[in-house]
Amino acid sequence: MIDLIDIEKVYQTGKKSSFIALRGINLKVEKGEIFGVIGRSGAGKSTLLRSVNLLERPTGGTVIVGGDKLTELTEKALQEKRKRIGMIFQHFNLLTTATVRENIAFPLRIAKLGGSRIKPRVDELLELVGLTAYQHHYPKQLSGGQKQRVGIARALANDPEVLLCDEATSALDPQTTDSILSLLKEINRRMGITILLITHEMGVIRAVCDRVAVMDHGRIVESGTVLDVFLSPRDSVTREFVSEVSDAFGSEAIDAYRAQGRMVRIHFRGGQTYEPVLYETVRRTDATFAILQGTVSKMKDVPYGQLIVELRGSDGEVDRIIEELGQQGLEVSRL
Numbered sequence: 001m002i003d004l005i006d007i008e009k010v011y012q013t014g015k016k017s018s019f020i021a022l023r024g025i026n027l028k029v030e031k032g033e034i035f036g037v038i039g040r041s042g043a044g045k046s047t048l049l050r051s052v053n054l055l056e057r058p059t060g061g062t063v064i065v066g067g068d069k070l071t072e073l074t075e076k077a078l079q080e081k082r083k084r085i086g087m088i089f090q091h092f093n094l095l096t097t098a099t100v101r102e103n104i105a106f107p108l109r110i111a112k113l114g115g116s117r118i119k120p121r122v123d124e125l126l127e128l129v130g131l132t133a134y135q136h137h138y139p140k141q142l143s144g145g146q147k148q149r150v151g152i153a154r155a156l157a158n159d160p161e162v163l164l165c166d167e168a169t170s171a172l173d174p175q176t177t178d179s180i181l182s183l184l185k186e187i188n189r190r191m192g193i194t195i196l197l198i199t200h201e202m203g204v205i206r207a208v209c210d211r212v213a214v215m216d217h218g219r220i221v222e223s224g225t226v227l228d229v230f231l232s233p234r235d236s237v238t239r240e241f242v243s244e245v246s247d248a249f250g251s252e253a254i255d256a257y258r259a260q261g262r263m264v265r266i267h268f269r270g271g272q273t274y275e276p277v278l279y280e281t282v283r284r285t286d287a288t289f290a291i292l293q294g295t296v297s298k299m300k301d302v303p304y305g306q307l308i309v310e311l312r313g314s315d316g317e318v319d320r321i322i323e324e325l326g327q328q329g330l331e332v333s334r335l
């Protein structure tokens, strides 16, 4: 649905100086998925997101959305295409002197829809985001979460195929963040809208995304399914993000144990998370095990678990257990 090919962005910062914000970005977002881009401040996330609808025109490369090469469209054709690419912002960007209803109707008026079609569409959108009772309020009378709901309704007004989310929950408290993320998931599921979001919070990625790309200094340093990247991060930047949401791992207590050897980390995915796979495997040997740390959580809707255990048995038994766990599809790494 979104194809970014060899995207470069160079900002001219002075007569003779320039800054490279994006370097050779290649990214493909499939139809119907929620794709997250994560990175530290200054990594280039906003520049990348704004390249998708050409709010920021790349200095090199090709942007394709829904089969159309945006980088080759005329200004008029681009305006038309942008109607099918919704966008929401960290600070909502609402019209402060217009009511909730007028804010949502705004893109429909721009699209020159007749009044008789605007009213039912706005009613539908108000209902979708749960703001029917607030339709005559002004933005200053709303909470942050409600303002973002207006932003979402407005972005969906023209029935887009893609929704771009620019740090959409960064200005919200954790509870409101959860409710906005749930709304985005519902919109994606019910309407099949492809969502591309940028964030600096791994929690956001874990809650809603199918796949993720990690950015650093204008490059994508790692990408893959959220589960893969989360459970086996390769790049140091990724590892830092992952440690933010899994602070239980790698604690000093575990490090102290490490000296004794035979410690393993086991990753469970999906239905396996709830099965006694470890117990059943160890039971078939003379070995035993001690659980040192464990967690069960969810990555979007997929359950996953991570256990750190010390296997107590002979070298041969320990090798056999690790091999058998692997054969059953568990990821096992010696610590």
Ligand SMILES: Nc1ncnc2c1ncn2[C@@H]1O[C@H](COP(=O)(O)OP(=O)(O)OP(=O)(O)O)[C@@H](O)[C@H]1O
Pocket: 011, 012, 013, 019, 021, 039, 040, 041, 042, 043, 044, 045, 046, 047, 048
């Ligand atoms: N108009 C501009 N002129 C010059 N440099 C710019 C311009 N816009 C962005 N930059 C620089 O490009 C880099 C990437 O900025 P960008 O806003 O895309 O990063 P980001 O990852 O979204 O970070 P943040 O979350 O802080 O916005 C930064 O170093 C920024 O200073």
